[in-house]
Amino acid sequence: RALGPLGQGPGADWLRGVAGWAWRVRLSNTIYVDLLSELRARAHAEAIGVFARNLRDLLLAAPAGARVTLGLDPGIRTGCKIAVVDGTGKLLDTATIYPFQPKNDLRGAEATLLALIAKHGVDLIAIGNGTASRESERLVAGLIGRLPKGTTPPTRVIVSEAGASVYSASELAAKEFPGLDVSLRGAVSIARRLQDPLAELVKVPPQSIGVGQYQHDVDQRQLAKSLEAVVEDAVNAVGVDLNTASAPLLAHVAGLGPSLAQAVVAHRDAEGAFASRAALKKVAGLGPKAFQQCAGFLRVQGKEPLDASAVHPEAYGIARRIVAACGRDLRTLMGDGATLQALDARDFVTEEFGLPTVRDILSELEKPGRDPRPGFVTASFAEGVEDIKDLRPGMSLEGTVTNVAAFGAFVDIGVHQDGLVHVSQLADRFVKDPHEVVKAGDVVRVRVTEVDVPRKRIGLTMRKDNADGARDSGPRKEAPKGTPRAAQAAPKGATGQGAFGSALADALRKR
Numbered sequence: 162r163a164l165g166p167l168g169q170g171p172g173a174d175w176l177r178g179v180a181g182w183a184w185r186v187r188l189s190n191t192i193y194v195d196l197l198s199e200l201r202a203r204a205h206a207e208a209i210g211v212f213a214r215n216l217r218d219l220l221l222a223a224p225a226g227a228r229v230t231l232g233l234d235p236g237i238r239t240g241c242k243i244a245v246v247d248g249t250g251k252l253l254d255t256a257t258i259y260p261f262q263p264k265n266d267l268r269g270a271e272a273t274l275l276a277l278i279a280k281h282g283v284d285l286i287a288i289g290n291g292t293a294s295r296e297s298e299r300l301v302a303g304l305i306g307r308l309p310k311g312t313t314p315p316t317r318v319i320v321s322e323a324g325a326s327v328y329s330a331s332e333l334a335a336k337e338f339p340g341l342d343v344s345l346r347g348a349v350s351i352a353r354r355l356q357d358p359l360a361e362l363v364k365v366p367p368q369s370i371g372v373g374q375y376q377h378d379v380d381q382r383q384l385a386k387s388l389e390a391v392v393e394d395a396v397n398a399v400g401v402d403l404n405t406a407s408a409p410l411l412a413h414v415a416g417l418g419p420s421l422a423q424a425v426v427a428h429r430d431a432e433g434a435f436a437s438r439a440a441l442k443k444v445a446g447l448g449p450k451a452f453q454q455c456a457g458f459l460r461v462q463g464k465e466p467l468d469a470s471a472v473h474p475e476a477y478g479i480a481r482r483i484v485a486a487c488g489r490d491l492r493t494l495m496g497d498g499a500t501l502q503a504l505d506a507r508d509f510v511t512e513e514f515g516l517p518t519v520r521d522i523l524s525e526l527e528k529p530g531r532d533p534r535p536g537f538v539t540a541s542f543a544e545g546v547e548d549i550k551d552l553r554p555g556m557s558l559e560g561t562v563t564n565v566a567a568f569g570a571f572v573d574i575g576v577h578q579d580g581l582v583h584v585s586q587l588a589d590r591f592v593k594d595p596h597e598v599v600k601a602g603d604v605v606r607v608r609v610t611e612v613d614v615p616r617k618r619i620g621l622t623m624r625k626d627n628a629d630g631a632r633d634s635g636p637r638k639e640a641p642k643g644t645p646r647a648a649q650a651a652p653k654g655a656t657g658q659g660a661f662g663s664a665l666a667d668a669l670r671k672r
Contacts, residue, residue: 203381209566212373212384213391213564218600219372220395223537224357229253231315233301234322234344235293237261241270243282246350249405250356252338253281255345260300261293267538271304283315287355289322289347295547295575317576318355318539321563323372324365325350333364333409334391344671347413359399359534360664363392364409372601374566396458398533400471402458403441406432416454421447435461438468460530466491470529472522479514479522495529524590532551549576549614556609562599570599572607572621580619584606590622600624 227248234242241261245254254277258270277283288297298317305314338346352362354411367388368376376384397414403425411422421444428444435441438456442449454606457473472480484491486508488502493499506519524533540561545551558575570587571579582605587598599605611620 169421176530193395194351194418202530204405205383208373208375208379209387211383211565211567212376213387214368214596215372215601216370216388217391217395218360218565219370220362220392220601221534222358222602223397223535224532225318225355225537227356230285230287230352230356231274231280231281231283232287232289232350232355234289234321234348234351235291235297236344237293237657239344240264240623241297243277244275244345244352245277245283246352246356247281248356248426250353250360252341252349255341255348257345261296264502270300271388274301274304276307276566278315279312284313285355286315286317286640287320287350287352287543288317289321289325290319290573290577292577294319294497294577295542298575299547304605314384316444316539319542319561319573320351320355322347322572324362324369325354327369328365331364337407340351359395360407360410363413364407367392372564374564374582400460400530403438403461413422413456414455416451421451436463437461437465438474457598460507466495466529470495471525476518476522479509479511479519482528483523483526498527504618538604540573546575549578549612549617549619551574552609552612552619554609557606558609559604559606562605563600565595565599565601567585567595570595572605574607574619575620576619578617578619580607580609580621582621586610586622589626 163642169622216597229248230246232246234244236242240257243254243256243258244313246252256273256277258273259266260270264364286301288294288301298319305317308314325347329348334343334346334350341349350364357460362370365376365596367544368384388580393413393415396410397415400469401410401414408419408422408426411417411425412419414422417425424444425444427439429435432443438459438461441447441456441459442452460470461468463469466473467477467480472670481491483501483504484494487494489497489500501523504523506516506523507615509519509522510516540559542560543558546556546558558574560572560580562570563573563579564571565582569581571581573579579611582599584592584595587595605623607623609619611618613619
């Protein structure tokens with residue numbers, strides 16, 4: 162007020178200079194750094210979240226079950242490594258065959274495979290999706306077609322071998338198979354991850370599975386913490402068989418850790434299988450608190466039916482009250498949904514166990530030992546499509562989702578190079594988050610829209626219409642050449658200090 166309106170008083174030029182200096186020297190750099198830090202933190206959180214969701218989907222993929230499985234780790238020069246495991250994952254037999262260059266021992270390879278299938282009664286053949294995967298699948302398919310009549314043909318499945326090499330060279334694998342060659346350990350891992358992906362993938366560092374985006378650019382400590390939480394949640398959601406689980410799997414159960422898991426396995430090896438959950442209290446070092454935390458996630462097939470369910474031992478009393486109210490035997494009541502749904506959960510509420518807990522108990526009794534994982538299905542790759550050069554736009558193929566990112570999903574269609582389904586091509590509607598439509602491990606049908614052989618890029622779509630990546634159905638209108646873009650008028654009062662500087666000058670002018 163003493164100087165009068167800005168621009169007319171004797172100090173106006175000085176005030177403008179001070180405002181410009183304050184913006185250039187003090188404010189702009191600080192604001193820029195703060196905004197950049199906030200955006201970087203958001204980007205890191207989003208990338209870690211994508212990795213965590215993909216890892217969870219992969220861990221909770223459908224298990225093939227306790228079936229005799231032959232794992233085949235394909236290779237060309239070094240040969241194909243073979244391992245046969247029984248329904249519990251125990252190693253039964255190993256072999257190495259050389260059906261491809263340079264040995265081309267096709268007859269010997271077929272004879273070895275036939276002998277192993279007949280000897281062990283193989284139900285499943287897990288083929289790694291690495292080098293020579295399709296060639297190996299073709300070999301197995303031809304072999305299955307020549308099995309003797311009356312023989313049940315095994316089912317062949319392409320399995321992701323991501324992280325198998327990391328596990329095979331790890332200290333854990335060396336302890337599990339001390340006398341086995343490193344390359345054969347990878348075949349064992351491939352076979353086991355078809356039987357039960359969760360039990361096998363927990364042995365591999367999550368960062369080695371490769372289902373994230375920009376995983377090497379984010380905060381590694383935060384990434385490791387997030388992924389560890391995902392693994393623990395997945396393990397506890399499914400539950401763990403106390404008498405068959407490995408130490409790495411038990412280590413992720415709530416209340417247990419690596420040391421207690423090793424103690425549980427050592428006790429099991431020395432004393433035999435656990436007859437009940439209560440027998441877990443005999444393990445050295447496992448106190449009441451640890452038992453309280455872990456018991457509900459461990460399953461034991463024994464005399465007590467509730468030990469094989471998700472009902473915590475502390476809630477057995479409520480479960481028995483429910484059984485008494487029905488006037489039935491516990492074993493006959495478990496799984497009887499009609500009887501259990503007719504009960505009122507509020508009749509069993511106590512001071513210790515509220516309504517949500519009682520409802521959970523009723524739900525578990527209705528479907529005891531339920532597995533939250535989906536049913537087992539596999540993708541059937543097209544015959545004759547084994548290389549990116551075999552692809553043509555318009556082809557309709559079946560594949561498996563290997564990774565989901567913010568911009569779309571990658572699908573393995575059996576040509577050693579995953580194709581990309583852009584987020585705009587996932588459905589015939591607007592999709593904000595690809596996880597709304599697909600998840601890692603899903604079997605999907607796609608159509609080829611683009612093939613770039615030199616750059617090894619494959620464009621795919623899951624849309625039913627013909628919008629193969631085009632934003633507009635009609636041709637894009639081009640601006641006339643040589644027409645300059647209209648110059649944008651500078652804002653009034655701008656002095657070259659940027660938008661914030663102009664706003665500050667306007668504010669001073671209005672005083």
